[in-house]
Amino acid sequence: MSTETDRIEQIATQEYKYGFVTEVDTDVAPPGLNEDVIRMLSAKKNEPEFMLEWRLKAYRHWLTMVEPTWANVHYPAIDYQAIRYYAAPRMKPKGPDSLDEVDKEILRTYEKLGISLEEQKRLTGVAVDAVFDSVSVATTFKDKLAGLGIIFCSFSEAVQQHPELIKKYLGSVVPYSDNFFATLNSAVFSDGSFCYIPKGVRCPMELSTYFRINTADVGQFERTLIVAEEGSYVSYLEGCTAPIRDTNQLHAAVVELVALDDATIKYSTVQNWYPGDKEGRGGIYNFVTKRGKCVGARSKISWTQVETGSAITWKYPGCILQGDDSIGEFYSVAVVNNLQQADTGTKMIHIGKNTRSTIVSKGISAGRGQNSYRGLVKILKKASGARNYSQCDSLLIGDKCGAHTFPYLEVSNSSSQVEHEASTSKISDDQLFYCRQRGIKSEDAVNMIVNGYCKEVFKQLPMEFAVEAQKLLGVSLEGSVG
Amino acid sequence: MLKIRGLRASVGGKEILKGVDMAVNAGEVHAIMGPNGSGKSTLAHVLAGREGYVVTGGEVVYEGKNLLELAPELRAREGVFLAFQYPVEIPGVSNTYFLKASLNEIRKHRGLEELDAVDFLSLVRQKLKIVDIDQDLLNRPVNAGFSGGEKKRNEIFQMAVLEPRLAILDETDSGLDIDALRTIAGGVNKLRSSDKAIMVVTHYQRLLHYIVPDFVHVLLDGRIVKSGGKELALELEEKGYDWVQEEVGAQSR
Numbered sequence: 001m002s003t004e005t006d007r008i009e010q011i012a013t014q015e016y017k018y019g020f021v022t023e024v025d026t027d028v029a030p031p032g033l034n035e036d037v038i039r040m041l042s043a044k045k046n047e048p049e050f051m052l053e054w055r056l057k058a059y060r061h062w063l064t065m066v067e068p069t070w071a072n073v074h075y076p077a078i079d080y081q082a083i084r085y086y087a088a089p090r091m092k093p094k095g096p097d098s099l100d101e102v103d104k105e106i107l108r109t110y111e112k113l114g115i116s117l118e119e120q121k122r123l124t125g126v127a128v129d130a131v132f133d134s135v136s137v138a139t140t141f142k143d144k145l146a147g148l149g150i151i152f153c154s155f156s157e158a159v160q161q162h163p164e165l166i167k168k169y170l171g172s173v174v175p176y177s178d179n180f181f182a183t184l185n186s187a188v189f190s191d192g193s194f195c196y197i198p199k200g201v202r203c204p205m206e207l208s209t210y211f212r213i214n215t216a217d218v219g220q221f222e223r224t225l226i227v228a229e230e231g232s233y234v235s236y237l238e239g240c241t242a243p244i245r246d247t248n249q250l251h252a253a254v255v256e257l258v259a260l261d262d263a264t265i266k267y268s269t270v271q272n273w274y275p276g277d278k279e280g281r282g283g284i285y286n287f288v289t290k291r292g293k294c295v296g297a298r299s300k301i302s303w304t305q306v307e308t309g310s311a312i313t314w315k316y317p318g319c320i321l322q323g324d325d326s327i328g329e330f331y332s333v334a335v336v337n338n339l340q341q342a343d344t345g346t347k348m349i350h351i352g353k354n355t356r357s358t359i360v361s362k363g364i365s366a367g368r369g370q371n372s373y374r375g376l377v378k379i380l381k382k383a384s385g386a387r388n389y390s391q392c393d394s395l396l397i398g399d400k401c402g403a404h405t406f407p408y409l410e411v412s413n414s415s416s417q418v419e420h421e422a423s424t425s426k427i428s429d430d431q432l433f434y435c436r437q438r439g440i441k442s443e444d445a446v447n448m449i450v451n452g453y454c455k456e457v458f459k460q461l462p463m464e465f466a467v468e469a470q471k472l473l474g475v476s477l478e479g480s481v482g
Numbered sequence: 483m484l485k486i487r488g489l490r491a492s493v494g495g496k497e498i499l500k501g502v503d504m505a506v507n508a509g510e511v512h513a514i515m516g517p518n519g520s521g522k523s524t525l526a527h528v529l530a531g532r533e534g535y536v537v538t539g540g541e542v543v544y545e546g547k548n549l550l551e552l553a554p555e556l557r558a559r560e561g562v563f564l565a566f567q568y569p570v571e572i573p574g575v576s577n578t579y580f581l582k583a584s585l586n587e588i589r590k591h592r593g594l595e596e597l598d599a600v601d602f603l604s605l606v607r608q609k610l611k612i613v614d615i616d617q618d619l620l621n622r623p624v625n626a627g628f629s630g631g632e633k634k635r636n637e638i639f640q641m642a643v644l645e646p647r648l649a650i651l652d653e654t655d656s657g658l659d660i661d662a663l664r665t666i667a668g669g670v671n672k673l674r675s676s677d678k679a680i681m682v683v684t685h686y687q688r689l690l691h692y693i694v695p696d697f698v699h700v701l702l703d704g705r706i707v708k709s710g711g712k713e714l715a716l717e718l719e720e721k722g723y724d725w726v727q728e729e730v731g732a733q734s735r
Contacts, residue, residue: 425573429533434570437530438580438640439558439587448583452574452623 029086035059038187041086045156045190048163058176058186065180071343072372072404073312075285083250085188085221145203151196152207155223158194165196169227173256173293173320181252181314182289185221189254192222197232197263206462208237224255228263230296235266237465251310253288261296261323266304268461269317270469273309275476278367280339283311290317291347294326294355302329303346304460306469308476311340316374318347321355321383328357331457333469335476336369336401345375345406350383350416359390362454365401366477372404377418379411386416394424395453397446397477425453447474483508483679484549484648488540490704491528498524500704501540506648509676513690513715514683516701517723522683523567525701526652530564531557544648558584559591563646565637567653572624577636578606580624581643588644609642613669631662638669649673650681655689667692687719700726 029037038059042052067078145152151162159166176186193209209224228234238255251273257265267290276283286309292301303317319328330346348357363371377388394403405422427449435445451458451470458466484506491499498521506512516522528535529542531554542549549557572580586596597605610617613635625633634654641649651670655663670693674680682693690698690712698714699706702723707730708714718726 428570430570431572433532433554434566434572435580436554437558437564437566438584438644439555439591440583441553441555441587444583444587448575448580449572452572452576455574 029084031084032081033059033083033085033188037085041188041190044086045159047156047159050163050167051159054170054176055187058183059188061177062180062183062187065183067180071314071374072370072406073314073341073343075312075341078250078285080184086190145205148201148204149198150201150203151194153194155189155192155194155225158225162194162196165227166194166225169225169256169258171256173258173291174254174289179289181287182254185223185252185254185289189221189223192224192253194224195226195234195236197226197228197234199229200231201229202232203234206235206237206465208239220249220251220253222253224253225258226256226265226267227258228260228265228299230260231262232260233264235268235462237268237270237462239270239272239468249283250285250287253290255288255290255317257292257301259292259294259296259299259301259323259326262298263296264300264302265292266302267292267317268465269303269305269307270461270465270472271305271307271309271313272472272476274311275309275338275340276311278338280311283340284309286310286313286315288313288315290315291320292318292328293320294323294328294352296326297323297352298325299323300327300329302327302331302460304329304331304457305333305344306457306461306472307332307334307342307344308472310342313340313342313344315344316347316376318349318376319357320349320351321357321386322351323355324352325354325356326352327355329460330357330359330361330375331460332361333364333454333457333473334361334371334373335364335473336366336371337476338367338369340367340369342370343372343374345373347376348378348388350377350379350386350388352383354385354387355383356386357388359388359392360456361390361392362457363392363394363403364397364450364453364473364477365394365403366397368400370402370404372406374406374408376408376410378409379413379416379418381412383413384415386413388416388418390418390420392420392422393453394422395450396424396426397450443474443478446477450477483545485543486540487542489525489528489537489542490539491524491535491537493524493535497538498704499528502701502704502706504699504706504709506679506681508647508679510697511674511680511682511693511695513693513695513698514681514701514706515685515687515698515715515718518685520701521704522685522701523652526564526650526681526683529557529650530554530562555587556591559588561588561647563641563644563649565634565641565649565651565654567656569625569628569633569637571626571628573626575624576621577624578603578620581606581640584640585643606643609639612642612672613638614665615639630657631659634658634662634666635669638666638673642669642673645673645678647677648679648681650683652683653685654682655684655686663689664692687715690715702727702730 035056038055042055174182176183195207197203226236257267259265273284273286294301301319307313317330321328328348334342334344336342345361346359359375361373363373365371373392379386392405396403403424407420409418411418427446432442432445436442450473458469461469486502486504489499489502502525514522524535528537537550582602589596615635625636667689682695695712698710698712700708708726
C-alpha cells in the first residue's frame with residue numbers, strides 16, 4: 001500500500017548549498033601533531049611566552065587522555081596525525097587593517113554565504129568577525145564598538161593587544177585539562193573571537209562570528225572567549241559552514257563565557273556544517289565544548305542553538321551558576337537527517353543560592369538520523385532554593401530514525417525544585433494529507449509543522465537569525481518527504 | 483463540473499467502490515447517503531486524493547481535467563475541498579497561519595496576488611460570522627484541543643475562507659448536537675451559489691433538513707443504486723436502507 005510514510009522514506013538528496021571551495025593561496029602546516037608543530041603555530045602567530053606554555057601544557061596533558069566513547073554516536077577512529085593543524089590564507093605579515101587588504105576571493109565566499117562584509121559594514125547593525133579556516137579575516141564595526149570600550153576582535157589579536165585579559169580569563173571556565181577535545185583545542189587552537197564588554201555597557205548591536213572550513217583535511221580549532229563585566233549585556237551569534245568533501249573533517253572548538261554581577265550574555269549558534277552525503281560519506285565531526293560561568297550575582301547566560309549540520313554533533317553548552325540568583329538557559333533545536341548523528345544537550349550546575357535554569361530541547365529526526373538529548377542538572381548542597389525546568393521533546397519524521405533522551409539529575413539539596421517534561425511525537429500521514437488537502441504540499445507542510453514545533457526556541461533568536469534558522473531547517477529537511 | 487464514470491477503488495486490497503457513476507453541475511447540492519461501510523467516505527477520500535485508496539477503474543473528470551491524475555494539493559488548489567469527518571490536529575501551527583498559507587497557495591495557483599497579513603485578517607473577520615466561530619480559535623493551534631463541534635465549525639470556516647468550487651462534506655454532522663448542526667448547516671447554506679457545487683456525504687437524513695439537497699444518491703455496497711430528489715432522503719428516513727436494498731434486489735431478480 002502506498003502511503004505518505006513511503007514518501008517520507010524516499011529520502012532525496014539535498015544538495016548542500018554552501019559546499020563550494022574558495023581558491024586562495026593558503027599557508028598550511030604539514031599533517032601531524034607534535035611539540036614542534038605547536039611551537040611553529042605559536043611562532044607564526046607571534047604569541048607571547050605564556051600562550052606557548054599554556055599550549056604545551058595542554059598538549060602534554062592531551063597525550064595522557066583517551067577519546068571519550070560514552071556518547072551515543074558511532075564513527076571510525078580519528079587519526080590525529082593525519083590532520084593539518086593550521087591553515088591560513090597567505091597575506092602580508094601583519095593582519096589586515098581594513099577590508100581592502102582582505103583577499104577578494106574570501107570576501108566573495110562570504111558573499112555567497114550571504115554575509116557580505118561590505119554590506120554588513122554599511123547596512124546592518126551586526127558586527128561580524130569572520131574566521132576562515134584558522135584565522136580571523138576581518139572584523140567589522142571595530143571602531144564603532146571601540147568607542148564604547150567594547151573589544152571585539154580575533155583571538156590572535158587579543159593575545160597581542162590584551163594579554164592581561166587573556167591571561168586572566170583563558171581556561172577559567174573550560175580548563176586546559178577539561179576533556180579530550182577541549183584539551184586538544186587548548187594545544188592547537190588557531191584563532192577565534194574575543195569579546196569584552198566593559199562595566200555597565202549594553203552592546204548596541206548583535207556581535208557575530210562566521211566560521212568556515214575551506215582547506216581539505218584541516219581541523220578547525222577555534223576558541224571564543226566572551227567576558228561581560230558588571231551590569232553589561234551582549235548578544236552574540238555564531239554561524240558555521242564548510243565545503244563538501246568526502247572525507248570527514250574535525251571541528252573541535254571551545255567557547256568560554258564569563259558573566260560578572262548583573263551581566264547578561266546571550267549566545268546563539270546556527271550550526272550548518274556540511275552534514276555528509278545521504279550515504280553518510282564526508283561531513284564535519286563537530287566536537288565542541290561550550291560553557292558559561294555566571295560568576296556574579298544575578299548574572300545570566302542564555303544559550304540558543306540551532307544545529308542542522310555536521311555528520312556528528314557532540315556538544316553540551318552548559319552553565320555554571322556560581323553567583324547567587326544567577327540564571328542559566330538552554331534552548332536547542334537539533335536536526336538530523338540521512339545518516340547524521342547528534343548527541344547534544346546541556347549541563348546546568350547550580351552552586352549559588354536561588355539559581356534558576358531552564359532547558360528547552362527540541363530534537364528532530366528524519367531519514368536514518370539518530371538524535372540524542374543528554375543533559376545534566378546538578379544542584380549542589382549550598383544551592384538552596386535552586387530551580388530547574390527541563391522540557392525535552394522529540395519529533396520523528398519517517399520510521400527509520402531514532403530519538404533518545406538521557407536526562408541526568410543530581411540534587412543534593414532539599415529546598416530545590418526540579419521539573420522534567422518529555423514528549424515524543426511523529427509527523428503523521430493524516431497531518432500531511434490534511435495539509436495537502438488544503439493546497440499545501442508535503443514539504444511545506446513538514447516545514448510548517450517543524451517550525452511550529454521549534455517556535456519556542458526560534459523566538460529566542462535575534463529576529464534576522466530566526467528567519468535564517470527557519471530557512472536552514474527547511475533546507476536540512478528537504479527530501480525527508482517525497 | 484464533476485463527472486464520475488465507473489469509478490472503482492480499493493483499500494488494502496479490498497474493493498470498496500465497485501463502479502460509481504454520477505454527475506454534479508455548478509450550483510447543485512448532492513447528498514450521498516448510505517449505511518456504514520457502503521463506501522461513502524471512500525468516495526470522498528478518492529476524490530480528494532488520499533493515498534492508500536487505489537483507483538482500479540473508471541474516471542473522474544473535474545472541470546475538464548482528469549482529477550485522478552492530480553496530486554492532492556493540486557486538486558485543492560483547483561478548488562476541491564474536503565471537510566474532514568475527523569479534522570486533524572496540528573500542534574504548534576496556529577489556525578490563522580495555516581489558513582493563510584492554504585489560501586495563498588490557492589490564490590497563487592489561480593494567478594491572484596497573495597494576501598498580506600492585514601488583508602487576510604480583514605477577510606477572516608468577515609468570514610467568522612458565517613459559522614459563528616470564536617475569534618480565539620484563530621490563534622490556537624490547528625484543531626488542537628478543539629471540541630468536536632469546534633473542529634467541524636473550523637472546517638466550514640476554512641471552506642468559507644477558501645471558497646472552493648466543489649466542496650465535499652464528509653459526515654460533517656457526526657457528533658454534533660442540534661444547535662451546532664443548525665449553525666454549521668446555516669454556514670453551508672450561506673456558501674451555496676450558482677457557480678459552486680457541494681457534495682454532502684451523510685448517514686442520516688437530519689442534516690438534510692437544514693442543507694436541502696437538489697439530488698440524493700443512495701450508495702450501497704460500492705454502487706449508487708438509487709438517485710432522486712430531496713424526497714428520497716425523507717423516504718429513506720422513514721423506510722430505512724433495507725427498503726432500498728430490497729427494491730434493488732427485486733429489480734435485479
